[in-house]
Amino acid sequence: MSREQLVVQRARKSFQTGNTRRLEYRIHQLKGLLRFITERRKDIADSVKRDLGKSEHATDLxxxxxxxxxxxxxxxxxxEWAAPRPVEKNLxxxxxxxxxxxxxxxxxLIIGAWNYPWAITLQPLVGAIAAGNAAVIKPxxxxxxxxxxxxELLPQYLDKDLxxxxxGGVSETQELLKQRFDHIFYTGNSTVGKLVMxxxxxxLTPxxxxxxxxSPCYIDKNCDLTIACRRITWGKFVNCGQTCIAPDYILCEPSIQxxxxxxxxxxxxxxLTSMFRTVFGNFTQKKCIGVYGQFYFQSEETLIYVLCNTSQEFYTDNPKTFEDYGRIINQRHFKRVMALMEGSTVAVxxxxxxxxxxIAPTVLKDVTETSKVMKEEIFGPLLPIITVSNVDEAIQFINEREKPLVVYVFTHDNKLIKRVRAETSSGALLANDCLVHFTVSALxxxxVGNSGTGCxxxxxxxxxxxxxxxxxxxxLKLEGVNSMRYPPHTAKKLSWARFFLLKQVNMCRLRRMALLAIFTGLAAFLVQRFLRRG
Known part of the structure; x- marks a missing residue:
């Protein structure tokens, strides 16, 4: 019996004890996970630094x-989530x-990804624990x-059997996929996604x-290009472009390329000081308390720390020496990304x-749909620009390809935003910013389609x-009402069944009507008593 098979068997045996059905137990495990994140923050940051060259503050963020x-x-x-959820009734x-x-x-089974090795692996675990499941975690x-x-460290904070x-590598993942699970959560590319499915x-595992x-990014020629390009630059080059929701390429008219x-x-x-002045005017720290870009902070001290300790520039004249500009994960991916530049004009x-x-933050211009860089998801710090004559051509370009994870659009025109939303399909639509929809837990x-299934x-x-x-x-009462469903079936019974089954009942409205009836009856009773006394 393989190690992976034993692990899954232990997890299932632990699940069958029923401990995870108790909300108190789930909360205890969630608090353990929270302690792990807070107490082992330095260990986490060090590991990400060694894997991706990411700074400690970037790992936190x-x-x-x-x-x-x-x-x-x-x-x-x-x-609230685990409570019974009443639904509408029929008569x-x-x-x-x-x-x-x-x-x-x-x-x-949770199969994590390497580009954000903690967030992307442990966020699904939060849902698995909250829902009362056991979970096998494969980073x-x-x-x-x-x-x-x-x-090494997570079992010190969570039930190690559950x-x-x-x-391990491919062979360990393949062995895990041979086992029976009740759900598989995979983050990665579509090629491996098909194998997982x-x-x-x-x-028959969901x-x-x-x-x-x-993910395309359309820029309207009439928008504020300075702010739009700043936000696109941030969204593209965060984590050295190794972000699944990074804008993959720009669509714009030739006149603004x-x-x-x-x-x-x-x-x-x-x-960044200039950026804050652009957004907030001549600000004071007090005015900005609570917000830094699209990220909100709970304390004044946290924001002041960010403002005082952030570099004066995104990546400086030499991103190679800049702490907050990371690295490609390994040489195999380095060679893959470098090969994508072949045949394109480097503009930056x-x-x-x-x-x-x-690989430095790189912009490629005069790119065509047949360029090598347009043949696959880039997943690196290359940003190609494709020119289109208008928004009609941009929408057509998007729709001729697989449905992306995100469609980005930058414009002041709300009608244009609504049109892009109505005439394209993607996992998400984000207007006038990048990435930040990921931070909204309610979304x-x-x-969708080739970019994934489920949420x-x-x-x-x-x-x-x-x-x-x-x-x-x-x-086991009111049996007479059920006679309509028992044989022999007649036209009269069918008529009654149609009435009872197809008539939906709005319970809120019914309760309001009942309360109104009670108050009306009470008012009538009081009026009658008052008149009698009079």
């Missing part, structure tokens, strides 16, 4: 900050209990240092596939160092990893 928010939200809302079930009861699925072997830390960490099909694709190139070039080195950047897996995060974040994670069980509780 893009990995653990969102995790803390997800865990705290789940703890706060768990009783036939008017006196019955009819509701949806969320219940655990069983044992979930990506590509981010090997993060995987090792997760394997939430085991399995490390095929393996899941052998056991899947959540968070994939990716080439050179301006877009220049604004992105400036944005790579723009001062282009410098590289294979020994450090370094379902996921793809998570906040309550969506809980629902995705729960079985929403239909419940109808009747009494």
């Amino acid at each position: 893009f990995e653990t900050l969102g995790l803390e928010g997800e865990i705290k939200l789940a703890i706060e809302k768990l009783a 036939l079930t008017l006196l019955d209990e009819v509701y949806i009861q969320p219940e655990p699925l069983g044992v979930v 990506s072997e590509v981010s090997s240092h993060s995987a090792t830390v997760m394997e 939430y085991p960490v399995v490390t 095929g393996a899941a099909a052998r056991h 899947v959540t596939l968070e994939l990716g694709g080439k 050179d301006r877009v190139v220049e604004e992105i070039k400036k944005s790579i080195k723009v001062g 950047g282009g410098e590289s160092d294979e020994s450090q897996c370094y 379902p995060f996921g793809g 998570y974040h906040g309550k969506h994670s809980f629902d995705q990893l729960s079985h929403l069980r239909s419940c109808l509780i009747k009494q």
Whole structure:
């Protein structure tokens, strides 16, 4: 029996004890996960630094900050999420209990990704724990240092049988996929996603596939190009472009291509102090308390720290020496990204160092749909610009390709935003910013078509990893009402059945009507008594 098979068996045996059905137990495990994030912050940051060259503050911002928010939200809302959910009734079930009861699925397999090795692996775990499941966690072997830390330290904070960490490469993942799970949650590329889905099909296991694709970014010529390009620059080059929701390519009219190139070039080195003045005017720190870009902070001290300790520039004149500009994960991916530049004109950047897996923030112009860089998701710091004559051509260009994870549009025109939303399909639509929809727990995060299936974040994670069980509780009374369904079937019985089954009952309205009737009757009674006394 393989190690992976034993791990899954132990997880299922632990799940069958029923401990995870108790909300108190789930909250205890969620609090343990929160302690892990807070107490082991330095270990997490060190592992990400070794894997991706990411700074400690960047790891806090893009990995653990969102995790803390997800865990705290789940703890706060768990009783509400797990409670029975009443539904509308028909006349036939008017006196019955009819509701949806969320219940655990069983044992979930979570296969994480290497680009955000903590956030992307542990956010689904939050949902799995909250929903009362056991979960086998398989971090990506590509981010090997993060995987090792997760394997060594996470069992110190969570039930090691219910939430085991399995490390290893392709063979270990393949062995896990041979086992029967009750749900598989995979984040990665569509090629592997198809293999995961095929393996899941052998056991009829449902899947959540968070994939990716080439997310387009349309820039309207009449928008504020300075702000638009600054936000695009940030969204594209965060994590050295290794972000599934990064804008993959720009669509714009030929008349603004050179301006877009220049604004992105400036944005790579723009001062953050200048950015705050652009957004807030001549600000004081007090005016800005609570907000930094699109990220909100709970304390004045946190924001002041960010303002005082952030570099004066995005990546400076030399991103290679800049702490907050990371590295390509390994040399294989370095060579893949570098090969994508072949045949395209470098307008900004282009410098590289294979020994450090370094590629500078790079803009490619005059790119065509047949260019090599347009053949696959880039997943690196290359930003191609394709010119289109108008928004009609941009929409057509988007629709001729697989459905992306995100469609970005930058414009002041709300009608144009609504048109892009109505005439394209994607996992999400974001206007006038990049990436930040990921920070909104109330929004379902996921793809459509080739960019994925299923969603998570906040309550969506809980629902995705729960079985929403239909419940109808009747009494052994009023048997006469059931005669319409018993044979012999007649036209009269069918007529009654049509009335009772097709007439939906709005219980809120019914309760309001009942209360109104009670108050009306009480008022009439009091009036009659008053008149009699008079």
